[in-house]
Amino acid sequence: MARVKKIMLTDAPTLKKEAKIKEAAKSLAHSESGCVVIVEDKKAVGIVTETDLVKCLVSKESSLKEPVSKIMTSPVTFMTPSMKLDEALKIIDTKKFKKYPVIENDKLVGIAYKKDVVQAVSDNVKMHRNIQNLILVLFVLFEFFFMFYEYLFPIFAFFGV
Numbered sequence: 001m002a003r004v005k006k007i008m009l010t011d012a013p014t015l016k017k018e019a020k021i022k023e024a025a026k027s028l029a030h031s032e033s034g035c036v037v038i039v040e041d042k043k044a045v046g047i048v049t050e051t052d053l054v055k056c057l058v059s060k061e062s063s064l065k066e067p068v069s070k071i072m073t074s075p076v077t078f079m080t081p082s083m084k085l086d087e088a089l090k091i092i093d094t095k096k097f098k099k100y101p102v103i104e105n106d107k108l109v110g111i112a113y114k115k116d117v118v119q120a121v122s123d124n125v126k127m128h129r130n131i132q133n134l135i136l137v138l139f140v141l142f143e144f145f146f147m148f149y150e151y152l153f154p155i156f157a158f159f160g161v
Helices: 021-030 050-059 085-095 114-158
Strands: 014-016 035-040 043-049 099-104 107-113
Touching: 014 021, 021 035, 021 050, 035 107, 043 050, 043 099, 043 107, 085 099, 085 114, 107 114
Parallel strands: 014 035
Antiparallel strands: 035 043, 099 107
């Protein structure tokens, strides 16, 4: 089974915990990642997504001048590069997030998206089904050969084959 390191992106945008919500908005506007990982001493301590930012703007309880720590999701649910994709899928099923920081040795090394994990698992299942179907076809051909072999054997014997 494939691992998270095969599908993760290595250039996750980051901000420090003290950064303002406005900085997170600018980072999200210039990035295609859809999230910003909040770090403190190089450790991921939170994540701010586009949804978090929209909720912040709609609620009017937070100002763009406040620190991102006010709207970030914390603690961070993360994955590791060596994690199998089926394990990652279990995390996705239980947590229901769309973006996950990838952490190795307490350091941020990338970001994994739900859609990429699901797609990779789906591709893996399709490949295994194709292999199973091929084996089934070979088995059926093998069975047909031996089922008709006793009828064909006298013909082969007659011709010296």
